[in-house]
Amino acid sequence: MKQKRFILSEEEIPRYWYNIMAEMPNKPMPLLNPATREELKAEDLYPLFAKELCHQELNTTDPWIEIPEEVRDLYKYYRSTPLVRAYGLEQRLRTPAHIYFKNESVSPMGSHKLNSAIPQAYYCKKEGITNVTTETGAGQWGASLAYAARLFGLEAAVYQVKISYEQKPYRRSIMQTFGAQVTPSPSMSTRAGRKILTEHPNHQGSLGTAISEAVELARTTPNCKYTLGSVLNHVSLHQTIIGQEAMKQMEMAGEYPDMVIACFGGGSNFGGISFPFMRENILNGKKTRFIAAEPSSCPKLTHGKFEYDFGDEAGYTPLLPMFTLGHNFTPANIHAGGLRYHGAGMIVSQLMKDGLMEAVDIQQLESFEAGCLFAQAEGIIPAPESCHAIAATIREANRCKETGEEKVILFNLSGHGLIDMASYDKYLAGDLQNYTFNDTSV
Amino acid sequence: MKQKRFILSEEEIPRYWYNIMAEMPNKPMPLLNPATREELKAEDLYPLFAKELCHQELNTTDPWIEIPEEVRDLYKYYRSTPLVRAYGLEQRLRTPAHIYFKNESVSPMGSHKLNSAIPQAYYCKKEGITNVTTETGAGQWGASLAYAARLFGLEAAVYQVKISYEQKPYRRSIMQTFGAQVTPSPSMSTRAGRKILTEHPNHQGSLGTAISEAVELARTTPNCKYTLGSVLNHVSLHQTIIGQEAMKQMEMAGEYPDMVIACFGGGSNFGGISFPFMRENILNGKKTRFIAAEPSSCPKLTHGKFEYDFGDEAGYTPLLPMFTLGHNFTPANIHAGGLRYHGAGMIVSQLMKDGLMEAVDIQQLESFEAGCLFAQAEGIIPAPESCHAIAATIREANRCKETGEEKVILFNLSGHGLIDMASYDKYLAGDLQNYTFNDTSV
Numbered sequence: 001m002k003q004k005r006f007i008l009s010e011e012e013i014p015r016y017w018y019n020i021m022a023e024m025p026n027k028p029m030p031l032l033n034p035a036t037r038e039e040l041k042a043e044d045l046y047p048l049f050a051k052e053l054c055h056q057e058l059n060t061t062d063p064w065i066e067i068p069e070e071v072r073d074l075y076k077y078y079r080s081t082p083l084v085r086a087y088g089l090e091q092r093l094r095t096p097a098h099i100y101f102k103n104e105s106v107s108p109m110g111s112h113k114l115n116s117a118i119p120q121a122y123y124c125k126k127e128g129i130t131n132v133t134t135e136t137g138a139g140q141w142g143a144s145l146a147y148a149a150r151l152f153g154l155e156a157a158v159y160q161v162k163i164s165y166e167q168k169p170y171r172r173s174i175m176q177t178f179g180a181q182v183t184p185s186p187s188m189s190t191r192a193g194r195k196i197l198t199e200h201p202n203h204q205g206s207l208g209t210a211i212s213e214a215v216e217l218a219r220t221t222p223n224c225k226y227t228l229g230s231v232l233n234h235v236s237l238h239q240t241i242i243g244q245e246a247m248k249q250m251e252m253a254g255e256y257p258d259m260v261i262a263c264f265g266g267g268s269n270f271g272g273i274s275f276p277f278m279r280e281n282i283l284n285g286k287k288t289r290f291i292a293a294e295p296s297s298c299p300k301l302t303h304g305k306f307e308y309d310f311g312d313e314a315g316y317t318p319l320l321p322m323f324t325l326g327h328n329f330t331p332a333n334i335h336a337g338g339l340r341y342h343g344a345g346m347i348v349s350q351l352m353k354d355g356l357m358e359a360v361d362i363q364q365l366e367s368f369e370a371g372c373l374f375a376q377a378e379g380i381i382p383a384p385e386s387c388h389a390i391a392a393t394i395r396e397a398n399r400c401k402e403t404g405e406e407k408v409i410l411f412n413l414s415g416h417g418l419i420d421m422a423s424y425d426k427y428l429a430g431d432l433q434n435y436t437f438n439d440t441s442v
Numbered sequence: 443m444k445q446k447r448f449i450l451s452e453e454e455i456p457r458y459w460y461n462i463m464a465e466m467p468n469k470p471m472p473l474l475n476p477a478t479r480e481e482l483k484a485e486d487l488y489p490l491f492a493k494e495l496c497h498q499e500l501n502t503t504d505p506w507i508e509i510p511e512e513v514r515d516l517y518k519y520y521r522s523t524p525l526v527r528a529y530g531l532e533q534r535l536r537t538p539a540h541i542y543f544k545n546e547s548v549s550p551m552g553s554h555k556l557n558s559a560i561p562q563a564y565y566c567k568k569e570g571i572t573n574v575t576t577e578t579g580a581g582q583w584g585a586s587l588a589y590a591a592r593l594f595g596l597e598a599a600v601y602q603v604k605i606s607y608e609q610k611p612y613r614r615s616i617m618q619t620f621g622a623q624v625t626p627s628p629s630m631s632t633r634a635g636r637k638i639l640t641e642h643p644n645h646q647g648s649l650g651t652a653i654s655e656a657v658e659l660a661r662t663t664p665n666c667k668y669t670l671g672s673v674l675n676h677v678s679l680h681q682t683i684i685g686q687e688a689m690k691q692m693e694m695a696g697e698y699p700d701m702v703i704a705c706f707g708g709g710s711n712f713g714g715i716s717f718p719f720m721r722e723n724i725l726n727g728k729k730t731r732f733i734a735a736e737p738s739s740c741p742k743l744t745h746g747k748f749e750y751d752f753g754d755e756a757g758y759t760p761l762l763p764m765f766t767l768g769h770n771f772t773p774a775n776i777h778a779g780g781l782r783y784h785g786a787g788m789i790v791s792q793l794m795k796d797g798l799m800e801a802v803d804i805q806q807l808e809s810f811e812a813g814c815l816f817a818q819a820e821g822i823i824p825a826p827e828s829c830h831a832i833a834a835t836i837r838e839a840n841r842c843k844e845t846g847e848e849k850v851i852l853f854n855l856s857g858h859g860l861i862d863m864a865s866y867d868k869y870l871a872g873d874l875q876n877y878t879f880n881d882t883s884v
Contacts (some may be wrong), residue, residue: 003518004515004519005450005452005453005518005519005520006520007449010445010446010447032538043452052816073446076445076446076447077446077526077530078447078818078821079449084519088519088593106548106736106818108821108822108823109821110860114821147821150818151530151821169611169863169864169867170860170861170863170864171581173864173866173867173870174823174860174863174866176867177817177818177823177863177866178817179818179871272876321827351881374620375620376592376619376620376621377716377876378519378550378591379519379550379551379589379593380550381550383621400488417610418552418616418860418861419612419860419861419862419863420617421611421612421615421616422611422612424615424616424619425615425618428615428618428619436765
């Protein structure tokens with residue numbers, strides 16, 4: 001019998017995160033102070049984030065950053081996640097391609113988000129912080145942060161994008177089970193929320209707005225820091241544990257990926273699985289293709305502009321050099337709530353600009369069709385976000401079928417969709433539709 | 443750092459199921475034909491189940507039954523499941539006990555049920571069956587059978603207990619995503635359902651009634667067999683993969699359990715984790731205690747009678763020798779839908795009668811309190827069923843705290859509760875209550 005799943009022993013779990021900023025051909029352009037347009041230093045970020053995270057955010061020199069022992073100890077609760085050969089999917093597609101996926105859905109919170117929630121909560125705790133705030137789209141990040149906060153005895157306040165709060169009530173319940181305070185965003189509890197609600201009383205929320213609310217709460221609460229689940233450099237850094245594990249596991253399988261594919265919201269699961277393999281392209285002449293799969297309704301990489309923009313709707317954050325649809329952009333209410341963000345992280349934006357990676361956009365119906373096929377073939381119901389990576393994988397596998405090439409495709413199954421079944425219900429009932437980025441929800 | 447999770451390689455996954463009937467001191471009494479009260483032979487069961495399953499059901503001679511290669515190949519999709527040392531829970535309880543759990547919740551359907559759904563669908567397919575029926579309580583079994591049926595190209599029809607159909611709509615969606623037909627039970631589609639609904643128009647359903655409906659559909663549909671998710675001997679047989687893996691994994695951890703604990707509905711997850719360890723008690727003088735944790739609202743082992751009874755409400759099944767509350771018993775609408783069954787499997791009933799195991803009953807509020815504590819300590823939200831095992835574990839761990847004994851406790855985390863968040867919501871809001879078996883839902 002052929003081996004299906006590849007798992008590392010606890011000793012083989014990586015001890016360092018990989019910081020691609022130290023090795024990429026062109027570093028990301030600097031963060032700017034919006035008022036002065038001066039380059040920001042780590043100290044300028046201290047009011048917002050734990051200090052150690054501020055330094056990680058701007059570290060462009062050290063390729064390897066040690067994972068604290070306390071964090072590694074908690075990673076062991078669910079890592080390594082399995083690398084799985086998708087024999088079932090290959091068979092369904094009748095493709096000569098070898099398809100592998102990294103199954104981050106087995107994390108107790110159901111997605112890769114915990115990989116960064118644990119160190120973020122850890123560094124806050126270590127610096128004597130007592131409260132953390134954040135936003136959440138689909139609820140995956142919020143649930144992970146709520147749990148991580150609980151582990152370190154921190155109080156967590158989460159702004160959940162209103163449309164997700166309503167589409168995915170179970171995610172709210174999970175956060176509450178871990179003791180977090182959950183508020184649908186936009187809310188009347190912040191200046192940013194009140195402004196939006198006054199202008200658009202039926203606003204369904206966006207990640208950009210929820211970030212503004214969480215940042216505002218952090219700024220106005222003593223001993224409180226803000227945390228973010230994607231976009232930022234230090235978040236992608238923490239997620240590189242995915243790609244490092246996958247590299248060792250592909251070695252166990254005796255293969256190396258021709259393509260690495262991940263869905264794309266702010267870039268952390270994409271960067272997490274890609275960057276360690278991209279290092280091999282940059283330093284060792286490998287020729288792997290890296291493909292970000294974004295929703296057609298929110299396609300910053302394929303249809304956005306590379307420019308300085310805010311990370312949030314209200315303009316509270318520094319200016320970030322990124323591919324963006326504009327910080328006021330409110331995408332259509334697709335069910336992949338985690339991908340409804342207007343911009344791409346700085347690292348990925350630079351890599352995209354430099355041609356080191358590609359992007360495709362996927363329509364909502366194609367994504368759910370791919371998700372159902374995968375579910376029936378592999379038994380795992382994927383998160384609507386991850387369905388985008390699966391759809392992009394299926395496109396490539398079908399190309400291999402046409403050409404007869406036995407390419408090796410690795411994609412990241414960033415999370416499961418068990419809490420998104422209401423979305424699958426709607427898809428199966430024919431009640432979902434496609435959107436472009438001209439269809440916004442306001 | 444201390445090792446937290448123990449995982450077997452694919453080669454170490456057991457190749458045989460363990461059939462305790464061949465080695466227990468007193469075999470279970472025979473199945474009887476209700477009309478003649480004559481002992482049933484395998485052939486008498488052919489109309490209901492795949493033939494191979496009928497033979498497994500009555501096999502009291504072979505202790506080891508080979509797992510077909512096709513089934514082992516599919517087990518590899520998620521097995522081995524991790525054995526986990528619950529350091530987080532131990533710390534919270536400040537107990538000297540060493541607590542381990544076998545994490546069956548990582549199965550793609552979220553519970554141990556897939557372990558038997560795969561072989562049941564396999565044997566049906568092998569015999570040329572095209573359709574399968576079943577009932578489901580919480581929906582865990584129905585989801586697993588729906589997926590297994592899909593894997594082998596069988597059509598599946600599932601009767602879901604009405605109260606669960608309403609409490610857990612996502613489980614219905616999962617079954618439908620795999621292409622199964624799902625009907626809330628009691629329904630007007632069967633004679634058994636119509637009779638109940640005529641007498642009790644607001645009947646909320648029970649496993650006993652749903653079984654009657656599924657059996658009736660199987661009997662009246664060409665080339666269709668019935669399948670069951672617990673109670674029967676062959677189901678417990680398939681689940682022994684859990685205990686066999688756990689035994690190897692406990693060896694990796696360098697410990698041996700003083701107690702093995704599992705929640706109890708019909709007995710398959712309990713038998714699955716217990717029987718391989720019980721073998722060591724029977725044959726090799728080990729002194730492990732085996733504790734079944736049942737709900738106070740449906741306590742067949744602690745408050746039922748040992749007698750011949752039907753497995754279903756309408757009396758379609760053979761007579762089974764078992765601890766029962768009566769086949770017409772309809773338990774209160776607790777949220778652990780998988781434990782709302784009136785009887786205990788034949789093997790477990792005999793073992794209970796012979797003093798080889800124990801049982802405790804757990805109130806609904808104690809079960810959810812335990813579940814929340816476990817979630818905060820270990821990051822996994824347990825199924826309401828599994829919460830009963832956790833509550834029993836906590837009772838024993840607290841006893842160790844009083845006596846200072848470093849006992850080793852192993853419990854089975856039979857499933858996760860991500861789809862049961864509405865139940866947690868109610869618990870957190872103070873809207874749940876306790877029930878005894880005098881509180882029935884009709």
